Amino acid sequence: MAKFMDIHRGMKDITAEQLKEAHNADLAIESQENVHFERAWADPGSGDVFCLSEAPSAEAVQRIHERAGHAADEIHPVPLTV
Template sequence: MTRFMDVHHGAHGVTEDQLRQAMKAEAELEQEEGVRFQHVWADPESGTVYCLTEGPSADAVQRVHERSGGFRPDEIHPVPLSL
């Protein structure tokens, strides 16, 4: 399984409740795509959201975001090395 960091822009004013709702919708699709969302960070002022995920591919991560109706990532980066 590969880890991915996806970056979402344009989420100005995002709230904790909105993030929780998006994560709940994504969690319902995780098993179907083999994706597991591990952590989410957000900066409501800049409108940037970061998600650390684990999954078989960036495409699988993208599909979960799209199918859930949540925040669509602008970038998805593999993270093959971490300490």
């Protein structure tokens, strides 16, 4: 499976608890699309949230985020890691 990094914008002032809740909402249903969300990061000042996942496609990632109530603004494949 491929890795993806997605970005959610407009989540200014997100708290650690809110980030954890959003991440847990994804984890609760990720198996429906054979997706695994590995980590999430947030910058409360800019309102940007970043999620790293492993999935069969970017579309599968988006479907989980949409069902969890927070569609991604951008999803990028990550073909190389070290």
